[in-house]
Amino acid sequence: MSISNLKLSVMAGAVTLLAGQILPLPSLAAEGSSVVAEGKAIALSRKKGNCLACHLIEGGEFPGNLGPPLIAMKARYPDKQKLRAQIWDPTAANPESAMVPFGRNKVLTEAEMDKLVEYIWTL
Amino acid sequence: MQVNRLYSVLLVTALLGGGVGTTLAADAKAADPKVVEVQKMIDGAEKARKKAASVDSEWRDTGKFIKQAQAALKAGDYDKAMKLARKAEDEGNLGYQQGVSQQELHLPSYLKY
Amino acid sequence: MKKLLNRVAVLAIAGTVSMGAQATTPEEDRNAFNKLYKWRFSGVPMEEFVNGAYAIDPIGRENWEAIEEFPPYEPFIDEGEVMWETPFANGKGYKDCFPDGPAIAGNYPHWDKEQGMVMTLPLALNQCREANGEKPLKYKKGSITNIVAYTAFQSRGQVTNVVIPDDDPRALAAYENGRKFYFTRRGQLNFSCSTCHLQNTGMKVRTEILSPTLGQTTHWPTYRSKWGTVGTLHRRFTGCNKNIRAKPFKAQGEQYRNLEYFLTYMSNGLELNGPGARK
Numbered sequence A: 001m002s003i004s005n006l007k008l009s010v011m012a013g014a015v016t017l018l019a020g021q022i023l024p025l026p027s028l029a030a031e032g033s034s035v036v037a038e039g040k041a042i043a044l045s046r047k048k049g050n051c052l053a054c055h056l057i058e059g060g061e062f063p064g065n066l067g068p069p070l071i072a073m074k075a076r077y078p079d080k081q082k083l084r085a086q087i088w089d090p091t092a093a094n095p096e097s098a099m100v101p102f103g104r105n106k107v108l109t110e111a112e113m114d115k116l117v118e119y120i121w122t123l
Numbered sequence B: 001m002q003v004n005r006l007y008s009v010l011l012v013t014a015l016l017g018g019g020v021g022t023t024l025a026a027d028a029k030a031a032d033p034k035v036v037e038v039q040k041m042i043d044g045a046e047k048a049r050k051k052a053a054s055v056d057s058e059w060r061d062t063g064k065f066i067k068q069a070q071a072a073l074k075a076g077d078y079d080k081a082m083k084l085a086r087k088a089e090d091e092g093n094l095g096y097q098q099g100v101s102q103q104e105l106h107l108p109s110y111l112k113y
Numbered sequence C: 001m002k003k004l005l006n007r008v009a010v011l012a013i014a015g016t017v018s019m020g021a022q023a024t025t026p027e028e029d030r031n032a033f034n035k036l037y038k039w040r041f042s043g044v045p046m047e048e049f050v051n052g053a054y055a056i057d058p059i060g061r062e063n064w065e066a067i068e069e070f071p072p073y074e075p076f077i078d079e080g081e082v083m084w085e086t087p088f089a090n091g092k093g094y095k096d097c098f099p100d101g102p103a104i105a106g107n108y109p110h111w112d113k114e115q116g117m118v119m120t121l122p123l124a125l126n127q128c129r130e131a132n133g134e135k136p137l138k139y140k141k142g143s144i145t146n147i148v149a150y151t152a153f154q155s156r157g158q159v160t161n162v163v164i165p166d167d168d169p170r171a172l173a174a175y176e177n178g179r180k181f182y183f184t185r186r187g188q189l190n191f192s193c194s195t196c197h198l199q200n201t202g203m204k205v206r207t208e209i210l211s212p213t214l215g216q217t218t219h220w221p222t223y224r225s226k227w228g229t230v231g232t233l234h235r236r237f238t239g240c241n242k243n244i245r246a247k248p249f250k251a252q253g254e255q256y257r258n259l260e261y262f263l264t265y266m267s268n269g270l271e272l273n274g275p276g277a278r279k
Helices: A003-021 A026-044 A080-088 A110-120 B002-017 B020-031 B033-054 B062-074 B078-100 C002-014 C026-040 C046-055 C058-069 C074-085 C121-131 C143-154 C169-183 C193-199 C233-243 C254-266
Strands: C110-112 C117-119 C222-224 C229-231 C276-278
Touching: A026 A110, A080 A110, B033 B062, B033 B078, B062 B078, C026 C046, C026 C169, C026 C254, C046 C058, C058 C276, C074 C143, C110 C169, C117 C254, C121 C143, C143 C229, C169 C193, C169 C254, C233 C254
Parallel strands: C222 C276
Antiparallel strands: C110 C117, C222 C229
16 A cells, blocks of 8 residues: 555545535535545445445445444544555454455555545445 | 567567468567567566466466457557556466465464364 | 474464464364364254255255255256266277266265376266267366266265375375365455355355355255356366456366365265255
């Protein structure tokens, strides 16, 4: 994972937060939510994230149960970077993890990873 | 050296291009340094794929990407060919790393003896 | 060496002993597998594992039992019987290669000392053909499944009993290669056989239940609704490898034969119930 990507995603997150909570900046807010929407599309696509294969996501059809339900993600990962690292390569934290190393094995591009994390973090 | 490389590129292109009728066109294309560059990338990807296969760890689509890259090069779509070659080379390297990292068997902790 | 020492040190600290040398015997492996499945599916009798996911999924089982009332693999058995009874061009037939009759599935896979390899039933059938001047059959689908379906049906009720002879160290090596294959992560998705069928057996990927390894070898060939026809065990291996985005190996090549040797050993004691029907 490149540092610049990380910084970008963190910045984007901060901007989204600010835009959503304090500043009435419709253009920026729209951009933030479109990133989340793109992330959602990546998460749900069978050829990309295919998260539902293993995880329950509220509103998602036919979820598997190999992995834990994707809920309360902000509470579980207060640090968004840690969430990104976990999706990038879950075997780093646990060599026996059954989860796909989406970033390390380039199932997703770094840009797709950024968008995906934005979405997952909203769950 | 230069002559040698040109000769091998010609040979490869001729082999891939096939028939006598395409030889002239192939000559013209082979002289294009861009073609030489892209072909080199594809050859690199093929080398990486073989390395992964040597440790029984080749991925499903690597060979397909190389074929598609070769076809794109032939069609003159260099950007597409390069993108596919890069992707295939990455996969070859990652597959090889994956195979090497598991040369030794480690029985998982969830299997209790 | 330093790495190895480090690992030993780490293991010593962690207090695990069995992980170190990996010097487990096939029987110890089998007992460990049995223990895991018994614990995971405590209400399921051992002999039920030959029915795969249907041993643990009551809803799937209902559909499956309905399918088994009119078995979709029946025509394949019938065609296989014709093959068995029909002589080759040279006047000889399968019967001459296999004088013990068509009920021979329980003898496979076994270690073939002369050829120095794991011998499987489809391979033995093809060697018979070739010895009699016939073309070998393709290994994943087509008429190979007929003849294997016929022998499987005739062999129903035999008990899986893979033996690893101790008079040839290559046999144990083949078993260990199969075991290594089973535990090795592969493909872009980075799964091993054990990730799905041991670690997460019984869990669901989307709506599909991951079947236990125990019993996976008892019912081949199998009519799969997804295939719309009968296919061999090695065809199934191919599909599994593709699913995890790994390049599949050759059907009846060394890797898959060794894997079959290991897998079938894990099912020792279970009845053969082929051909099977699966979703």
